[in-house]
Amino acid sequence: MNEKKLAKILKEGVKNNKIKTGYKEVSQYIKGTKLIVLSKTLTPEKEEKIKKSAEESAISVISYPGNAVLLGRLCSLSYGASVVSLKNVSDDDVKELMSS
Secondary structure: OOHHHHHHHHHHHHHOOOEEEOHHHHHHOOOOOOEEEEOOOOOHHHHHHHHHHHHHOOOEEEEOOOOHHHHHHHOOOOOOOOEEEEOOOOHHHHHHHHHO
């Protein structure tokens, strides 16, 4: 996975206010999402639920190897984020992240 590219996309999402963080919020606002990033901190049950919802809605899912705190830092947030969803990601960016 290209972590620099992912960080750039996440920071852009935060700047443009097009990002949702946390399991409840991501689950609630899954419609219109293009990309979901899961940290390894997420419980297997929650991860399975999000992956199932994403699959039904044809949303790309990336498993981030770091924990929630590292994913939060990658987004330039002052708190941890076990799961992050983005709405304003270009299809090219998603393809690039999925292939790397």
